[in-house]
Amino acid sequence: MNKRLQESKPDFDFVGVYPGGTLIYVLMRKRDEFDLIALPVKDHGENDNGHVLSKTLCDGSMHIVFQFWLKERTIETIRADQDKIRREREVLASVDPSWGDR
Incomplete structure (x- = not known):
């Protein structure tokens, strides 16, 4: 760490x-x-x-x-998880624009 x-x-x-x-x-x-x-x-x-x-x-x-x-988790692992969540949200928002309002 x-x-x-x-x-x-x-x-x-x-x-x-x-x-x-x-x-x-x-x-x-x-x-x-x-x-x-x-x-x-x-x-x-x-x-x-x-x-x-x-x-x-x-x-x-x-x-x-x-x-x-x-x-403990490494900073790199935490950042990778955050990037994955961000990408998933972008995909959901592109499929259903109202999803971005949530």
Whole structure:
């Protein structure tokens, strides 16, 4: 990862709640703290999106997913995804001009 981006990362965990409040993601910054969570770990493997480990706590309809990223997405991968989305939108707008108003 770019050193400037690595240094700009906050030194705290991030919590994201999906609408409806039934799915909560907790992105862990420190591996040792992630390892202290007494749940089985799932290794999702490495691909273009990076390499992530997760631990999930389910209680009925509530799911809390703890994640630790071993390797994050590269800037090049993020830009390629953005370019792909832009091209798809241009194609949709050329087929249906009203689509561009959305």
